[in-house]
C-alpha cells in the first residue's frame with residue numbers, strides 16, 4: 001500500500017520535472033493520492049457502473065410504519081441497518097438504565113425535601129440529580145427565570161423559530177387584544193402597522209387525539225417593545241375543539257397564575273412541534289436525498305463519501321420512534337407531558353412532512369426561511385435585537401458552507417463540470433423518484 005502510494009508520488013514528481021508547463025491544478029492532480037474520483041476521471045467506468053448497479057439492486061424504496069420519507073429495504077440496505085443497530089442500541093439501553101436508576105434517587109430527594117408543593121419546588125427535581133442521564137441539566141436560567149416573560153418569548157428565538165412570523169401590514173389579524181395599548185403603549189393595529197407584531201399559530205393542534213391531560217391549540221402574538229426593543233409576549237389564545245367560540249384571550253395583565261398557565265399550554269404546542277417536526281425537518285429531509293444518492297453515486301464519488309460521513313446511522317431514527325409510538329399507544333402509556341396520543345404525533349409528523357412545511361428543501365434553507373418569515377433582513381419593522389438561534393446557526397452553517405465550497409471547488413473547475421457529472425445529474429433525477437420535495441438543480 002505504502003509502496004504504491006510512494007510510487008505514484010515519485011511518478012508524479014518525475015512527471016512534474018519533465019513537464020515544466022504543468023499548471024498548478026495539474027500538479028495537484030498529478031501528486032494526488034485521492035482514491036475518490038468524479039465519473040469522468042475514473043479509469044474503469046465499466047466497473048464503476050456495475051458497482052452502482054449492484055447498489056441499486058440492494059437499496060430499494062419501501063415504506064415504514066412511522067411514515068414520512070421512503071425507508072430503505074433490500075439485501076444491502078438491511079445489512080447496513082442491522083450493522084448500524086449494533087452501534088446505536090447499546091448507548092440508548094445504557095441511557096434508559098441510567099434514567100431508571102436515577103429517578104429512584106431523584107424521587108427520594110424530593111420526598112426528603114417535603115415533596116412538590118409550590119412551583120419553585122420543581123427546581124429540586126434537578127438539584128444535584130441525573131448525573132449520568134442528564135449531566136448538563138436544563139438550560140441555564142430555566143429553573144430561576146421560569147415566570148419571566150422574556151424567558152418565554154426568547155424560547156421562540158432560541159430553540160425553534162419555525163412557526164414564528166412577523167405580521168405584514170396587509171395580513172388579517174387572528175384575534176383582537178383590547179389590552180394591547182395598556183401593555184405596549186400601542187394598539188394592536190398600530191403594532192402591526194409599525195411591523196412590531198409577530199404571531200405563532202399552533203391552532204391545528206386542537207384537532208389532535210387527546211389523552212386524559214388538558215391541552216389546546218394556541219395562537220399567540222409577540223411584539224418588539226417600542227421602548228426597550230425587547231421581544232415580548234402580548235397575548236395567547238388557547239383553542240379547544242368544539243369550544244372555539246368561548247376561547248379566552250390571556251395577556252400579561254391577567255392574574256400571574258392564569259398567564260403562566262396560558263404560557264404552559266403554549267409551550268406544550270411548541271414542544272410538540274419541536275419533537276415531532278424534528279424527525280421530518282432534520283432526519284427525513286436528509287434521508288430522502290441520501291437514499292437517492294446511494295442509488296446513483298458510486299462509492300468512489302467524493303460527494304458520496306461526504307454524505308456517508310454526514311449521515312451517520314440515519315436509519316435508526318424511525319425504528320426508535322416507531323417503538324416509542326407503539327409503546328406509548330395505550331391510554332396509560334406515553335410521555336406524560338403532552339396532552340395528545342403518540343399515534344396522533346405520528347399522524348401530525350406525516351402531515352407537516354407531506355405538506356412540504358418541514359420537508360420542502362429550498363424554502364427551508366435556514367436564511368431563506370427566516371427571511372421569508374420576516375425574522376431577519378426585514379424591510380418592514382425594526383430588527384430583532386437578539387436572535388440566538390440565528391446567531392448560533394449562522395456560525396455553524398457558514399462554516400459548513402465554506403468547507404463544502406472549497407470541497408466542491410477542489411473537484412470541479414467550473415459549473416459546467418458539475419453539470420457534466422453524470423452521477424450527480426442521475427442523483428438529481430432520482431430525488432424525484434425518492435419524492436424529495438424541491439431538491440435543488442445542479443444544472444448550469
Ligand SMILES: [Fe+2]
Nearest residue numbers: 278282283317
Ligand atoms: Fe435527531
